[in-house]
Amino acid sequence: MALKHATPMLDELEKGPWPSFVSDVKRMAAKGNKMCEDWLGLMELSYKEKEGHWKHGGIVGVFGYGGGVIGRYCDRPDLFPNVAHFHTMRVNQPASKFYTSEVLRKLCDMWEKKGSGLTNMHGSTGDIILLGTTTDQLEPIFYELTHDFEMDLGGSGSNLRSPEGCLGMSRCEWACINTQDIIYDLTQEFQDALHRPMFPYKFKFKSSGCPMDCVAAIARADCSIIGTWRDDIRIDQDAVKAYVGGEIVPHGGAGGPRKDFDIKAEVVDLCPSKCMEYDGKTLKIHNKDCVRCMHCIRVMPRALRPGLDCGATILMGAKAPILEGAQLSSVVIPFIKMEPPYTEFKEFVEKVWDWWMENGKNRERLGELIQRLSLREFLKAVELEPDPRMVNTPRYNPYIFYDPATVPGGWEHDATEYRKRHQA
Amino acid sequence: MAFDPKNVMQDRITDIGPPKYDKFFPPIIKENFGKWKYHEILEPGVLMHVSESGAAVYSVRVGSARLLSTEYIREVCSIADKYCDGHLRWTTRNNVEFLVSDKAKLQPLLTDLRGRGSWFPVGGTGNSITNIVHTQGWAHCHTPAIDASGVVKAVMDELFDYFGSHKLPAQVRISLACCLNMCGAVHCSDISILGVHRKPPFVEDERVQNVCEIPLVIAACPTAAIKPKKFGERKSVEINNNRCMFCGNCYTMCPALPLADAEGDGIALWVGGKVSNVKSAPMFSKLAVPYIPNEPPRWPTTVQTIKKIVEAYAAGGRRYERIGEWINRIGWERFFEKTGLEFHHEHIDDYRLAMTTWRTTTQFKF
Numbered sequence: 001m002a003l004k005h006a007t008p009m010l011d012e013l014e015k016g017p018w019p020s021f022v023s024d025v026k027r028m029a030a031k032g033n034k035m036c037e038d039w040l041g042l043m044e045l046s047y048k049e050k051e052g053h054w055k056h057g058g059i060v061g062v063f064g065y066g067g068g069v070i071g072r073y074c075d076r077p078d079l080f081p082n083v084a085h086f087h088t089m090r091v092n093q094p095a096s097k098f099y100t101s102e103v104l105r106k107l108c109d110m111w112e113k114k115g116s117g118l119t120n121m122h123g124s125t126g127d128i129i130l131l132g133t134t135t136d137q138l139e140p141i142f143y144e145l146t147h148d149f150e151m152d153l154g155g156s157g158s159n160l161r162s163p164e165g166c167l168g169m170s171r172c173e174w175a176c177i178n179t180q181d182i183i184y185d186l187t188q189e190f191q192d193a194l195h196r197p198m199f200p201y202k203f204k205f206k207s208s209g210c211p212m213d214c215v216a217a218i219a220r221a222d223c224s225i226i227g228t229w230r231d232d233i234r235i236d237q238d239a240v241k242a243y244v245g246g247e248i249v250p251h252g253g254a255g256g257p258r259k260d261f262d263i264k265a266e267v268v269d270l271c272p273s274k275c276m277e278y279d280g281k282t283l284k285i286h287n288k289d290c291v292r293c294m295h296c297i298r299v300m301p302r303a304l305r306p307g308l309d310c311g312a313t314i315l316m317g318a319k320a321p322i323l324e325g326a327q328l329s330s331v332v333i334p335f336i337k338m339e340p341p342y343t344e345f346k347e348f349v350e351k352v353w354d355w356w357m358e359n360g361k362n363r364e365r366l367g368e369l370i371q372r373l374s375l376r377e378f379l380k381a382v383e384l385e386p387d388p389r390m391v392n393t394p395r396y397n398p399y400i401f402y403d404p405a406t407v408p409g410g411w412e413h414d415a416t417e418y419r420k421r422h423q424a
Numbered sequence: 425m426a427f428d429p430k431n432v433m434q435d436r437i438t439d440i441g442p443p444k445y446d447k448f449f450p451p452i453i454k455e456n457f458g459k460w461k462y463h464e465i466l467e468p469g470v471l472m473h474v475s476e477s478g479a480a481v482y483s484v485r486v487g488s489a490r491l492l493s494t495e496y497i498r499e500v501c502s503i504a505d506k507y508c509d510g511h512l513r514w515t516t517r518n519n520v521e522f523l524v525s526d527k528a529k530l531q532p533l534l535t536d537l538r539g540r541g542s543w544f545p546v547g548g549t550g551n552s553i554t555n556i557v558h559t560q561g562w563a564h565c566h567t568p569a570i571d572a573s574g575v576v577k578a579v580m581d582e583l584f585d586y587f588g589s590h591k592l593p594a595q596v597r598i599s600l601a602c603c604l605n606m607c608g609a610v611h612c613s614d615i616s617i618l619g620v621h622r623k624p625p626f627v628e629d630e631r632v633q634n635v636c637e638i639p640l641v642i643a644a645c646p647t648a649a650i651k652p653k654k655f656g657e658r659k660s661v662e663i664n665n666n667r668c669m670f671c672g673n674c675y676t677m678c679p680a681l682p683l684a685d686a687e688g689d690g691i692a693l694w695v696g697g698k699v700s701n702v703k704s705a706p707m708f709s710k711l712a713v714p715y716i717p718n719e720p721p722r723w724p725t726t727v728q729t730i731k732k733i734v735e736a737y738a739a740g741g742r743r744y745e746r747i748g749e750w751i752n753r754i755g756w757e758r759f760f761e762k763t764g765l766e767f768h769h770e771h772i773d774d775y776r777l778a779m780t781t782w783r784t785t786t787q788f789k790f
Contacts, residue, residue, distance in 0.1 A: 012721040013574055016581030019543050021489040021573045028493045036493070039563075046562035046571065047720040050686035054566045056679045064438055072564060088564065092442035100448045101501035101510040108494035108501075117494040121514050124557065124608050131491075131564055143427040146437035162442075166516070169458040170449065171473055171481065171523075178458070180445040191439040211701035215516050218706050219612040219699045253465035254550030255743065256590045270744060272703055295703045295744070301462045320606035322673055323646045325776065328612070328706055362640065 003029050005041030009048060028117050035116035035132055038082035042074055060087055060135050062142040066197040068153025069138055085134045086116070089141060090127040090154035092194075095183040096167040097122065106149065114141050125204065126164030127154035152191075158201050158363075160193040165207035165225075166214040174297065175209030176227030176310035177338045182207050185342055199353070200360030200369075210306065211294050217318075217329070222366045223349065224315040224329040225338065229307035232287040233296070239303035240283045251299050267296050311337045314345075316352070316378075317367025327367040330375065332382075334389040348382060355381040376401075450511035452481045452525040468588050469546035470530070482524040484533055486544040487555045487580070487587060490518040491563060491573050499543070507533040517555045517597075519548050547588035551595055553734070554587065556580060558600040559608040561619070567672050568602035569619030569689035570718055576600055578722040579617070582731055593741035593750070596734065597698070604671045612697035614747040615730060616709045623688035624668040625681035629655040636661075636678035644677040669775070691716040691726050695733060695759075696748030707748045710756075712763075714770035729765070736762040755789050 003026065013022045028036040042053055057071035070088040077084035107128075111117055116132030123129040133141065145151045154162035163186050165179030166172070186205055187194065193203075206221035208214055210228070217224035242248045243261055250261040263283070268276045275289035276296065283303070285296075297304045314336060315329030336345060352366070355378065360369045370378045379386060388394075404410040425435050446454060456475035463473040471483040488496075500520055504512040507529045513521045522537075524530050537544040548554035556579065559565065561572030579598065586592060599610040602619040610616035632638065638659055642650045649667035653660050661681075663674075675681045693716070697709030712733065716725045733747075740762060741750040751759045760767050773781045 009721040010574075013577050016577070017542050017584045018545065018577055018580035018587075019487060019489045020577060021491040022577075024489060024491075024493045024496050027495055031495075043562060043571075047574070050689065050718045050720060051684045052562045052565060052568045054562075054564060056566050063432060064436075072566070086564070094443045094448060095445035097514040098445070098448045098450075098453070099512055099514075101504045101512070103443075103448065104497055104501050108497050112494050119492050119494070119497070120490055120560075121488065121492050121497070121518070121520075122490075124559065126516075139429070139432045140427050143432075143436075146440060147435070150440060150443055152438075152440050152442060164516075167513070169460070170445075170453050171460060171483070173460040173462055173473070175458075184442070184445050188441045191441055194441075195439060213699050213701065213706075216609065216612065216699040218701075220609045249464065251550070251744075252463055254590060254595075256551075266743065270703060293702050294700075298702065299744075301464075320601075320609050320611055322605050322671060322676075323644070326606075326611035326708060328708075362643065 003040065004037045005044060007040050007044040010040060010044050025118065033112075033117055034082040035086070036118065038080035039086075039116065039118070039132070042076065042080045042083055045076065045079070054086075060138065062138050062153070065153060065195045067156040067159040067195055070156055072132075083116075083132065086132040087135065087138065089115075089130040089133065089138070090123065090125075090156055090162065091130060091145060092152050092154040092162045092187065093122055093126050093128050093164070095163075095165055095180040095187075096170060097126075098170070103149065110141070110144055110148075114144075125154070125161050127162050153195065155194045155202070158197040158199045159195065159203075160190050160199070161202050161204045162194065163187050163205035163207070164215055166209050168207075168209040172209060173301065174212070174294070174306060176229050176306055177207070177209055177225070177312050179207040179209045179225075179227070181340065182225060182338055182342065185340060186346075189346060193353075199357060201363045201365050203353075203356075203366065207312075211292055212298070218315055219318050219328055220320075221318055221329065222316060223352070224318060225312045225345075226315065227310060227338075228292055228313050228335065229310045230335060231307035231309040233285050233290065233307060234305040235283060235285065236303050237282055240300065241281075243300050243303055248300075248302055252301050254298075267299055270295055311335050314348075317365075317370050319365045319367050323363065324368045324371065327371070329367070330370075331387075331390050332379070332384060334387055351382040374401075448511070450481075450509065450523050450525065452479060453523070455479065456481070465549045465590075468552060468590055469549055470534070471549060479525075480527070482527060482530050484522045484524065484530070484537065484546060485515070485519045485548045486522075486537060486546055487548055488514075488518055488520050489573065489577070490555075490558065496543070499540075503533070503536065503544075506536070515548075515555075517548070517557050519555050520544075545584070545587060550590040551592045552587055552590055553583050553592070553596045553598060556598045556600055556617075557608055557610075557613075559602045559606075561602040565602060567605060567675060567684075569621050569684065570602050570691055571720060572600055572602045572608075574721055575617060575691070575723050575726065578724075578727050579730055582727045583734065586734065592734075592738055593743055593745045596737070596747060598730070605676070610694070611708055612699045612706060613709055614695065614697065615733060616694040616697065617726065617730070618692045618694060619689065620692045620715065621670040621672060621683045621685070621689050622715065623683060623685045624663055624665040624670065625672075625675055625683040627661060627663060628680040628682075629658065629660040631680035632660040632678065633658045635680050641674050641678045641681070644673045646671060646673065650674060686718070690718045691723070693726070693729060693733075696746075696751045698746050698748055703744065704746075704749055704752075709748075711771050712759075712765055714768055732765070733763050757789050 060071040118131040120129035165183040168175040168179035206217035207225035275286040314333035318329035599613040600617040601608040601610040649664040653662040693713040694709035
């Protein structure tokens with residue numbers, strides 16, 4: 001059956017070995033899905049004109065929430081009436097995205113009936129993205145999600161965004177913290193902030209179980225919670241020997257099935273803090289000098305494991321460029337135990353938010369506010385003591401904002417006494 | 425009770441949050457939670473995780489387009505039913521993982537996946553180029569400079585061999601954002617594909633007052649290039665084009681300041697970023713190519729340029745060395761030489777803190 005719109009340019013994207021979204025949407029259109037049919041036509045127009053055809057979001061949503069729905073209208077409803085309204089709903093994903101076919105099928109049934117049948121699995125932040133529905137369907141979908149799926153909407157706008165973590169202890173031997181539980185707990189605790197905009201701008205929590213940071217928490221989250229340990233790397237010397245002897249494939253097989261492993265060149269010499277020695281028999285780690293980069297552990301996963309005194313490093317302020325340029329998160333708490341109910345951490349978060357809501361300008365991310373008012377002001381506000389682990393280097397300009405409280409007599413001069421000593 | 429459109433507040437449930445993370449765990453994951461001891465990649469795309477109890481789970485990773493139909497999801501479900509008792513998961517990089525606890529089902533699963541055309545490429549593990557994290561592009565966004573899904577498809581078609589193999593010095597993470605907003609956060613990737621505008625917005629003076637909060641528009645400009653102006657009796661704004669760095673932030677605040685333009689828009693490529701703390705600290709991606717025209721439907725110049733970068737790295741990178749670490753070792757002058765990319769004025773930073781990126785040593789290579 002010929003589709004409503006010819007798509008010669010999009011059809012070029014049906015070629016090649018990678019899965020084709022065009023073929024996927026076309027089979028939906030071929031089954032009579034009118035939204036998919038017009039969506040293809042609209043995409044083809046964009047490909048021809050090299051310009052997008054979606055307008056700014058209108059204010060649409062479900063009652064009582066100030067987020068979770070992104071209003072979207074096409075700017076050529078005359079040509080593509082079935083995607084004239086094409087709103088997105090963000091559905092908060094279960095942390096680290098395990099599903100059963102049963103729940104996914106049910107979601108498909110619902111979304112084919114009430115929306116376009118198109119999704120993103122998943123959005124960049126982590127939500128299940130339901131792409132394309134009309135305003136009149138928003139409330140029925142929300143009702144069905146909350147009643148029949150026990151699911152809820154995710155964050156958008158100046159809300160807490162849906163937190164996300166790596167898969168952590170569910171299938172990784174390196175998780176130093178229970179990322180999934182942390183993310184679930186924070187999501188539940190801060191439901192109000194997630195659904196009702198109260199911040200100057202968006203706020204993101206992301207948690208990775210170890211310094212490899214598989215969810216890119218350090219680059220993307222206003223609050224990055226990254227698992228780490230304070231004691232010694234656990235060593236199995238027999239397994240070290242097995243690696244050296246070529247009995248176990250190095251790097252967990254990530255570099256292919258090799259037999260030429262060289263522990264000195266590949267592990268000892270690549271340690272960034274040079275804290276390791278190998279004398280041909282025993283691997284020695286000077287743990288006091290270790291910066292926990294994970295390289296040796298990932299290369300010899302059966303011989304080396306993170307320590308047992310585990311917790312998290314908290315870093316804050318990461319964001320993409322808009323407005324003041326991209327930032328990575330900076331260390332503010334070098335080590336904190338992360339155990340339920342996470343009371344100490346949550347109290348810290350409340351202090352951070354109070355300061356940000358008090359001082360932040362419209363659309364100013366936390367990292368930008370810290371930059372504008374200084375890390376010192378931030379640390380004072382959230383009652384943290386300065387620590388050399390917070391900086392790469394102490395300042396190298398002499399423009400120090402000395403605190404008058406630390407100067408005898410404060411900022412007051414005795415002008416009369418001064419002039420008695422110095423003639424003008 | 426069923427939904428009543430006349431009484432939407434009836435039986436309303438709110439603020440329940442997502443399903444708990446373990447609600448959909450397969451039994452083997454539930455039983456071995458927190459007990460995993462080590463893992464091994466048996467072949468590209470196939471992971472084996474072994475628990476302290478001796479139990480093992482096999483995960484088969486397949487690439488997906490991220491923009492997925494319910495038809496696709498149903499097919500994934502039927503595969504999960506057949507081999508995984510209905511269990512599956514998605515990764516942060518848009519891959520699907522089928523988790524098998526019975527090793528006897530592993531080969532039949534792989535054979536089945538490979539027999540379904542191009543829908544389920546197996547790979548994305550170890551020293552591969554895994555799936556590209558990306559944004560919406562022309563598919564569903566109002567500020568894009570480029571499409572997302574089409575560029576990703578064209579790039580992955582070309583780099584396909586690297587997805588299903590472990591032949592690179594280390595993993596290569598590619599990401600795409602269709603404008604500087606970067607909802608895909610591409611600022612720390614080995615290779616980033618970024619949609620850029622090159623024409624300042626034009627001002628629709630007739631509309632500005634009706635659709636925009638003028639003070640917010642003015643405040644939104646990072647370089648203070650926007651000021652208020654009178655347009656007859658109406659209020660509007662004026663843009664100092666020389667100060668515009670094409671971030672599009674004003675357009676986000678005000679739809680009467682469009683900047684999308686077929687000839688102005690295109691792609692910038694960035695290299696050498698990473699988020700992992702392994703060996704070296706996380707790094708930002710740096711500019712490799714300031715502009716490549718938009719070339720739908722298959723963006724050949726972008727695709728070939730990325731391939732050139734990957735091949736130069738594959739040839740010169742040492743084992744475990746990420747692209748950024750390779751460049752730091754050989755130096756940027758060598759990077760441009762080895763990739764054949766040209767170095768232009770745009771590569772030299774002239775924004776805030778620019779001087780921290782200038783060479784302040786006599787150490788460089790001829």
